[in-house]
């Protein structure tokens with residue numbers, strides 16, 4: 001067991017020798033099981049594309065780790081499936097139950113569906129079952145109860161329903177039951193009380209009902225019970241036995257529908273956090289002769305507690321968070337409240353929240369506490385103290401109606417230690433504490449780094465806490481950076497050791513920090529703080545192989561090794577690298593519908609990417625025009641710059657996404673190139689150039705403008721409603737709308753949001769919305785800018801700006817004037833039509849006005865005031881229909897007018913003479929620039 005094949009350089013060499021010198025063979029039953037699994041999986045990125053043939057172990061299938069050959073026949077067995085964040089869908093195959101030697105089953109953070117097969121009950125060697133962050137449904141099979149060696153079940157954040165089977169009494173080795181955020185129902189089985197090793201019961205955010213079984217208290221090793229947000233029976237109470245769990249550190253039962261009284265908690269000797277808030281508990285706060293001395297947090301808020309605050313609470317030296325708000329507690333606040341060591345300390349944010357009670361008075365020392373320390377004290381809603389009408393001149397009486405005292409979702413960025421190596425590569429780890437034993441973190445950050453570095457066997461200098469953020473739970477989300485020591489990068493075995501330490505939960509449990517989740521593990525530098533060129537490009541190279549694929553990691557390791565050591569690896573390693581690279585570029589593994597080009601082909605098509613072929617430049621790199629197939633096909637090629645390369649995983653996701661998007665008003669993806677460390681996207685070439693250039697340079701009649709508006713609106717509508725998953729463009733603007741030779745509008749650059757460098761948490765939390773505001777000034781939804789919440793209405797806003805450009809000919813922002821504000825103020829002044837491009841001012845005012853009103857409504861400040869994209873399309877069609885007979889050249893729907901239609905109106909003296917017109921583009925000399933996708 002100690003000597004699994006290491007996935008790393010060492011492993012490679014081993015494999016190499018094995019292939020040549022022995023005839024090791026994967027147990028055929030194991031091979032069949034994986035083949036069956038491959039058939040039930042969906043693998044949109046081709047992450048498992050080397051799962052071919054009958055030899056998973058010898059052929060080093062992605063994510064498959066095997067035991068060393070056993071027995072005279074040299075048979076190897078699969079011991080580990082390591083498929084963390086591989087973007088996998090599909091279901092488990094029952095055949096996986098035949099992997100008799102499997103110890104680690106890790107499919108965390110994919111989007112797998114279906115249920116957990118009952119055959120998993122046959123995986124008698126299973127140690128970790130890690131299924132969190134998927135879309136699994138169905139029930140927990142009772143058969144799992146026979147896995148007596150199982151240490152950990154993590155099914156959190158799925159849609160698993162049904163009860164927790166009483167058969168789990170057979171999980172005699174289990175320590176961690178992490179089943180939060182599912183749809184489990186039934187009651188908490190009393191059998192869990194028999195489990196000798198159980199430390200964590202996390203079943204918060206489910207639909208558990210029934211009663212809390214007193215027998216749970218018999219489990220001898222319990223550290224955390226977290227049951228928040230369940231719906232226990234309306235007369236469910238907290239069993240008195242639970243007050244005697246002498247090992248317990250945390251008891252959290254917020255919003256569980258509990259009634260009755262709070263039992264004596266004096267027996268919870270080690271307790272640190274007690275949260276019984278948002279229930280209907282009655283009676284007094286127990287005056288435990290001895291409250292647990294290590295209590296740091298007490299939350300009894302939003303109950304119906306009465307009586308007085310017991311003096312024993314004031315004696316707690318570690319207490320830093322006490323909230324009793326919204327009860328009917330009366331009497332005088334004991335004079336010792338706030339005298340504890342933690343409250344008296346100068347550092348750390350602390351809370352005493354007694355709002356909305358019937359308290360009579362408090363000691364002056366408590367008022368002093370508020371002014372001398374970081375302690376927040378709240379008495380609002382206690383009429384005897386703050387007066388019947390709230391005396392707002394007293395700072396202690398200012399009400400705070402935020403039901404959560406912890407400020408969720410605000411990021412705290414830590415100071416970067418000054419001694420960090422600026423040119424080193426580092427690993428970025430997405431990490432989350434899912435049941436912390438504290439309520440304020442600011443006093444614990446150094447202790448946390450100590451804890452983690454010792455758990456990882458790194459020095460404290462190597463572990464950097466970059467930032468953290470409280471999330472609902474409460475859970476604490478963090479970004480952690482790991483730095484190499486005495487070198488510029490991690491070697492492969494160290495990289496692998498660190499990954500394994502995290503993903504196999506080898507970091508010891510902490511009494512303070514509680515259980516953690518691994519959310520991402522990227523050998524990627526952060527696109528931040530003016531990092532040196534060298535560091536960025538090295539990171540970019542590393543970025544090619546993000547995705548935590550073992551295969552990819554290996555390549556990364558070798559590339560980084562070469563980049564930084566500037567030494568040649570041994571010929572054997574080079575041969576292996578070559579072999580892996582070939583595997584990665586296997587030409588059979590194309591994304592359906594698009595062509596995989598080699599670097600060579602595209603280089604030839606563009607005269608070695610010559611300056612003459614360059615037709616554009618964007619944030620991510622340059623755009624070239626190229627001729628493929630001996631000049632028979634003209635294409636536009638977006639070539640990512642080193643700093644903008646994405647992980648292979650993301651790159652393929654994007655291509656796969658784009659390849660499935662087909663609409664006549666969207667620019668077609670022809671192919672891509674992922675070769676020689678380059679990433680390129682190949683599009684159809686649009687000879688008509690961008691809408692922006694046309695508006696600036698060539699006159700267009702109103703019907704043409706209407707047709708372009710309608711065409712682009714239809715393209716965007718398709719992205720919002722027909723693409724699967726829906727795509728929000730995020731960067732709609734006149735220069736992203738291209739015209740073909742017949743002036744049919746096609747929207748470009750959709751789905752490319754991820755081509756730009758990504759922020760810390762990007763991609764680490766599935767389904768999240770980017771918190772980085774991207775877009776072009778002048779086009780950006782003000783609501784998105786403020787809230788960072790991206791919706792379809794953000795695109796509607798940007799499209800409204802395009803409509804304004806179409807009708808006025810102006811730029812979104814010109815000479816400091818914003819087209820939206822300008823139109824709005826003229827509209828208010830009743831001079832809307834003064835904005836219309838003089839070139840089309842002779843068209844019917846009703847048509848122009850209707851167009852303009854639609855544009856303005858798209859640009860409403862509040863998203864809910866904007867139309868949806870389908871309403872926009874409908875309105876544009878309506879304008880076309882209503883005014884068709886007034887418009888020249890038989891305007892109909894979006895059929896392109898004949899090529900001659902533009903010639904109807906000759907550009908006589910085409911000048912735009914607004915006072916604020918900035919459209920005197922020098923670009924307009926001669927022909928329209930043929931700029932392809934940005």
Ligand SMILES: *[C@@H]1O[C@H](CO)[C@@H](O)[C@H](O)[C@H]1NC(C)=O
Pocket residue numbers: 021022023024072073074
């Ligand atoms: C098993 O491997 C050994 C070397 O490790 C080799 O000598 C032996 O022939 C192999 N047996 C079979 C059946 O392949």
Ligand SMILES: *[C@@H]1O[C@H](CO)[C@@H](O)[C@H](O)[C@H]1NC(C)=O
Pocket residue numbers: 029032094095096097098119
């Ligand atoms: C493996 O599992 C499947 C389904 O659970 C079963 O049908 C099959 O016969 C099993 N045994 C072997 C040797 O593949």
Ligand SMILES: *[C@@H]1O[C@H](CO)[C@@H](O)[C@H](O)[C@H]1NC(C)=O
Pocket residue numbers: 211233235236
């Ligand atoms: C709770 O109420 C139900 C009926 O509504 C009753 O049958 C049950 O005995 C009660 N349980 C407790 C613990 O009071």
Ligand SMILES: *[C@@H]1O[C@H](CO)[C@@H](O)[C@H](O)[C@H]1NC(C)=O
Pocket residue numbers: 269270293294
């Ligand atoms: C309280 O915490 C301290 C420090 O973590 C620990 O040493 C002590 O044993 C704890 N007390 C109890 C009663 O568990």
Ligand SMILES: *[C@@H]1O[C@H](CO)[C@@H](O)[C@H](O)[C@H]1NC(C)=O
Pocket residue numbers: 302326356381
């Ligand atoms: C808390 O108490 C205040 C004042 O009595 C009341 O207005 C508010 O609705 C209460 N909040 C909850 C969640 O019960």
Ligand SMILES: *[C@@H]1O[C@H](CO)[C@@H](O)[C@H](O)[C@H]1NC(C)=O
Pocket residue numbers: 457
């Ligand atoms: C920790 O690292 C040191 C050297 O960095 C090494 O000597 C020691 O064996 C390691 N310990 C463990 C438990 O890995």
